[in-house]
Amino acid sequence: MNTHGRNFRVTTFGESHGPAVGAVIDGCPPRLPLSEADIQPMLDRRRPGKSPLESPRQELDRVEILSGVFEGQTTGTPIALMVRNEGMQSKDYEQLRSVYRPGHADRAYEEKYGIRDHRGGGRSSGRETLARVAAGAVAVKVLAGYGVNIRGEILSVHGVTGEEAIREEILGARAAGDSVGGIVGITATGCQKGLGDPVFGRLDAGIAAAMMGIGAVKGVEIGEGFDAAGLFGSENNDQIGGDGRYCSNHAGGILGGISTGEPIVVRIAVKPTPSISKVQQTIDRDGRPVEISVQGRHDPSIVPRIVVVAEAMLALVLVDALLEQQKYRVS
Numbered sequence: 001m002n003t004h005g006r007n008f009r010v011t012t013f014g015e016s017h018g019p020a021v022g023a024v025i026d027g028c029p030p031r032l033p034l035s036e037a038d039i040q041p042m043l044d045r046r047r048p049g050k051s052p053l054e055s056p057r058q059e060l061d062r063v064e065i066l067s068g069v070f071e072g073q074t075t076g077t078p079i080a081l082m083v084r085n086e087g088m089q090s091k092d093y094e095q096l097r098s099v100y101r102p103g104h105a106d107r108a109y110e111e112k113y114g115i116r117d118h119r120g121g122g123r124s125s126g127r128e129t130l131a132r133v134a135a136g137a138v139a140v141k142v143l144a145g146y147g148v149n150i151r152g153e154i155l156s157v158h159g160v161t162g163e164e165a166i167r168e169e170i171l172g173a174r175a176a177g178d179s180v181g182g183i184v185g186i187t188a189t190g191c192q193k194g195l196g197d198p199v200f201g202r203l204d205a206g207i208a209a210a211m212m213g214i215g216a217v218k219g220v221e222i223g224e225g226f227d228a229a230g231l232f233g234s235e236n237n238d239q240i241g242g243d244g245r246y247c248s249n250h251a252g253g254i255l256g257g258i259s260t261g262e263p264i265v266v267r268i269a270v271k272p273t274p275s276i277s278k279v280q281q282t283i284d285r286d287g288r289p290v291e292i293s294v295q296g297r298h299d300p301s302i303v304p305r306i307v308v309v310a311e312a313m314l315a316l317v318l319v320d321a322l323l324e325q326q327k328y329r330v331s
Contacts, residue, residue, distance in 0.1 A: 004210065004213070004316055004320075005027070005316060005320040006320060006324060007027050007320050007323035007324050008025065008027045008028060008139060008142075008316065008319045008320045008323055009025070009026045009027050010023050010024070010025050010026075010132070010135040010316060011023065011024045011026075012128060012131035012132060012135070013131065014085075014123075014127075014128065014131065015117055015119070015120075015122040015123050015125065015127075015128075016085070016117075016119060016120035016121055016122060016125030016126075016127040016128070017085065017093075017117070017119035017120050017122070018085060018122075019084065019085060020082050020083060020084045020085055021082075021083055021085065021127060021128060021130050021131050022080065022081050022082035022083060022131050022134065023080075023081050023131040023132070023134050023135040024078050024079070024080050024081075025068070025078065025079040025081070025135050025138055026078045026079075027323065028068065028074050028076070028079055028138060028142065029074065029076065029142065029323075030073070030074055030075055030076030031073050031074065032073060032074040032138075032141060032142060032145075033072055033073055033141075034065070034069050034072070034073065034074050034079075034138065034141060035065070035069070035072060036062075036063050036064070036065055038137060038138075038141050039063045039065075039081065039134055039137040039138065040062070040063055041137075042133050042134075042136065042137040042140070042308050042311075042312065043061045043062075043063055043083070043130065043133055043134060043137070044061070045133075045305075045307075045308040046061070046129070046130060046133050046305050046308045046309060047059060047060075047061045048297075048299070048305070049087075051304075052171060052174070053167065053170045053171070053299075053300065053301065053304050054299055054304060054305060055297045055298055055299045056297045057087050057297045058086075058087040059085070059086055059087045060086060061083050061130060062083065062084075063081055063082070063083050063134055064081070064082045064083070064084075065079065065080070065081060066080035066081070066082055067079060067080040068080065079138065081131070081134045081135065081138075083130055083131075083134065085127075092295060092296040092297075093118050093119045093120055093296065095295075096118045096292075096294075097118045098284050098285045098286075099282060099283075099284050099285075099290060099292055100282050100283060100284070100285075101274065101275065101282065101292065101294055102274065102280045102281070102282050102292070103271075103274025103275075104121060104124070104274050104275070105121065105124040105215075106118070106121070106124075109122070109123075109124060110285075120296075124215060126215060126216065126299075126302065126305075128215075129214065129215075129306075129309045129312075132214075132309060132312050132313060132316070133308055133309055133312045135312070135316065136309075136311065136312020136313065136315045136316055137312065139312070139315035139316050139318070139319040140311075140312075140315045142319050142322075143315055143318060143319055143322070146190070146192065146322060147190040148188060148189070148190045148191050148192075148318060148322075149188070149189050149190055150186065150187070150188045150311050150314055150315055150318075151186070151187055151189075151311070152184055152185065152186040152187075152307040152308065152310050152311045153184070153185050153186075153307065154166060154182060154183075154184055154303055154304065154307060155182070155183040155184060155185045155267065156182050156183045157169050157170060157180055157181070157182035157183075157301060157303050158173070158180035158181065158182060158301075166182075169301075170300050170301045170303075170304075171300070173272075173300045173301065174300035176278070177276055177277035177278045177293075178272075178276050178278055178300075179272040179273035179274075179275075179276050179298075179299070179300050179301060180272050180300065180301045180303075181216075181269070181270045181271045181272040181273075181301065181302070181303065182270055182301065182303040183267055183268070183269055183270070184267065184268050184270060184303060184306060184307055184310055185265070185266070185267045186266045186267075186268070186307075186310045186311055186314050187263050187264065187265050187266070188253070188263065188264040188314055188318060189263045191253065191259050191261065191263075191264055191318060192259065192261065192322070192325075193258075193259055193260060193261040194258060194259060194325055194328075195258065195259040195318065195321040195322060195324075195325050196254065196256075196257045196258040196259055196321055197257070197321075197324065198256060198257045198258065199257065201257070201324075202254075202256075202257025202258075203254050203257055203258060203259055203264075203317070203321055204222050204252075204254045204257055205257065206317045206320075206321065207220070207222065207264075207266055207314060207317050208220045208222070210313040210314070210316060210317045211266065211268050211310060211313060211314075213313070214268075214306065214309055214310065214313060216270050216271050216273075216302045216306060217268045217269065217270060217271075217306075217310075218269050218270070218271050219268065219269035220266065220267070220268055220269075221266070221267040221268075222251075222252040222254060222264075222265065222266055222267075223249065223250050223251045223252025223253070223254070223265055224236060224250045224251075224252070225252075225267060228250065231250075235250075236250050237250070238250055238251050238255075238260075238262075246260065246262055249262045249263060249265065252264060252265040252266065253265060259321075264314075264318075266310075266314060268306075268310055270302055270303050270306055271302075272301070272302075273298055273299050273300065273301060273302050275294040275296070275298040276294060276298075277293050277294060277295060278293065279291050279292070279293050280292055280293075
């Protein structure tokens with residue numbers, strides 16, 4: 001399951017310490033103006049090493065378009081996007097060859113496949129999300145042609161809000177050899193009505209699956225989300241005014257799995273970075289208890305860099321649903 005989508009199909013490839021990571025997009029409409037310059041800004045937002053709040057790993061993350069574009073326009077054939085890995089320090093992970101890091105997929109991968117890439121987690125590394133962002137940037141370009149805009153923001157980190165307080169919380173966790181998670185909100189505006197295919201192709205289900213497919217995400221809410229459980233129906237229902245418009249948007253822009261035309265409102269819960277220098281208990285391959293302190297270059301919080309990843313995943317879901325809807329003829 002390395003491919004996302006039915007119509008705008010994205011297959012990602014590559015590992016954290018391999019030669020490159022990238023994506024192949026199959027199903028992008030032809031004659032879309034596209035260049036590396038359209039993709040690079042989103043990759044730059046995800047790129048590490050920009051501030052003390054992020055991993056110090058230095059990567060240029062320069063995207064290369066290998067196919068599917070001719071004379072500045074998409075041709076309708078597969079678009080191959082690649083970013084070369086340049087700042088790897090695989091030696092930092094040698095001590096982890098036979099030890100399982102708490103909170104990581106090390107043990108799960110080895111138990112499933114009988115083999116794992118210990119260098120930064122291989123395919124389970126957060127670096128794989130770079131490929132999603134590259135493909136998502138193309139989806140964003142397609143959606144812009146339909147008037148759809150997607151914007152993400154940090155709502156809180158470790159329970160605190162406000163830019164300066166969030167910064168101090170992350171820096172404090174880093175100084176303590178620890179990490180913190182948080183909440184990110186993503187909103188899509190300008191989305192047409194009618195996207196989503198009940199009952200098993202619901203738009204909200206697709207969004208939830210896409211967000212939960214991001215390794216650090218442990219929860220998804222749409223609209224009022226979990227808070228809806230504490231409301232009366234009279235409070236949660238989006239009444240319809242005489243002008244035909246919804247008076248509120250507690251549903252987050254989706255009813256019955258179908259977009260209503262209101263803003264699509266999503267929130268995700270992001271776990272703390274599992275790689276921390278604090279000493280933790282684990283076992284090695286032989287089942288022997290050991291203590292571990294994970295060294296190397298890691299984000300004290302994944303939250304700042306995951307915002308653009310979530311935007312990309314929402315874009316991929318929406319463009320796929322939009323292309324699906326174009327198969328229908330509705331009055």
